[in-house]
Amino acid sequence: MQYLVNSQEMKQYDKNTIEYYKIPSAVLMERAALAVSDEIKKQFKDPSQTNTILSICGCGNNGGDGLAVARLLYLAGYRVEVLLPMGTEKMTAETRAQYETIRQYQIPEITELPESSSYAVIIDALFGIGLSREIGGNLYKLVEKLNQIPAYRIAVDIASGISADTGAIQGITFDADTTVTFGFAKYGQLFYPGAEYTGRLIVADIGIDTYSFLAQKPFGFYLKPEDIHAMLPERHAYSNKGSYGKVLIVAGSKDMAGAAYFSAKAAYYSGCGLVRILTAKENRQILLTKLPEAIITTYDADTDDMTECIAQLDDCMNWADSVLIGPGLGTSPNAKILVAKVLSYAGKKIVFDADALNILSKNLTLLKESKADKIITPHLGEMSRLTGRPVTQIQQNLSETAAAFAIEYQTICVLKDARTVICAPDKTIYLNTTGNHGMATGGSGDVLAGLTAGFFAKSENAMQTAALSCYLHGAAGDAAALQKGMYSMTASDILEMLPVVIQAADGGIVKDEKIQ
């Protein structure tokens, strides 16, 4: 598990390191600069063959980092120029000290960007996590110009212009090929649109680490490939199908067998022992043919008398370790009865998706009163119906919306978007880094919901279950995109890549090079 922080948390951890552990600010700055200069040296090994490197430095401590990087590269033999577009007057004490050193070494300083400039590298040390308002005026024009110069663009800590907390662009942003961030990744580097301008993200250890939390651990986390193995349910040689959990899938209205199939098969791929599908009677034959492994129980979706169906549901609920309800279920009166019944099981592990969420959006009291152990998996449209807020508003406030809902309804809320965010009632936030836009295809959500229910069967930690499922679902999507391309990949392709990525994770080698 990797921590994710906002600017306020990061400032506190900086402060704790300096004041509590007595590590001087200049030491942290030197280590920050070393991390950036090492990365540049890795890309441009021979100083004599490298064109000029330009470091753009602001007057805050991010600028101080940029000045120190310029010095380290200059002393290593690179041609370096420094540009100080905000002048020297408002420099912080640390940055001023770096500037005085630069002057002592007589490192070339330019006062403005030449009209036709050519650089090997542009270092962005204009603003870091101290950015507090929109970039405007001459600085806006400067960043615009920098983005047009063909060079390797590297951002110090965070690309100038990205809000570290939300990923929103404050006026304009430096468009980085690589960002070397310090201590921990920032929310704004994983959230869109910030993620697009961050480039490759390198999280560098500069001495601000988990010790620096003192009593204030961050709420945010993301996962890396090496985290996945330990999160998979344990398996033992001395076991049987009863050892790995029983999953009930309540899905598929009349002639809507696909959703039930996708979710049930994904549940099986999680490694659970048994999957039982409760579905409309019209789906029996096709499901028996497509998924002979599953136990099929059917009901008459059109009946006026649900007594028999409820008796069957009771039987299934008592049998199951975890339940998924919703995919392809429809919103008929009988579907509503099923959703209400499932919600009434206190302590039961339940995943609500698709039509179950549409039904709940009309009766949120049901959700609020439920004592079940809940995970909900809405996409933006479903979240809009659940909250009564427009999609655009939710999209701009993904984590706030999901967090508020999770707390109010005491549920894990998996809010699915290009960057899926998961929030828990205890304020924990997970951002998923896997996946691609090829996954925006029918049935993809059914696969995620089924996989989640599958892992939930053997887990007592709903948040971890949701995070693991999103990670692997996205990784399967990435693998499917490699084979079929983002235009043509389908939910079936994502489904059939699940075994591949789960097996790779079991060997500890799911590939994800987006974050290093």
Ligand SMILES: NC(=O)C1=CN([C@@H]2O[C@H](COP(=O)(O)OP(=O)(O)OC[C@H]3O[C@@H](n4cnc5c(N)ncnc54)[C@H](O)[C@@H]3O)[C@@H](O)[C@H]2O)[C@@H](O)CC1
């Ligand atoms: N001990 C520390 O404080 C350390 C800080 N580090 C670096 O310091 C950075 C944070 O430093 P600071 O807190 O000084 O903040 P910044 O360097 O990000 O800049 C803040 C300065 O810019 C001004 N400003 C903010 N938004 C502006 C805008 N839109 N237009 C014009 N001016 C604007 C502020 O008034 C302030 O003067 C980190 O991102 C990191 O790079 C690292 O060196 C590690 C140690």
Ligand SMILES: [K+]
């Ligand atoms: K920066």
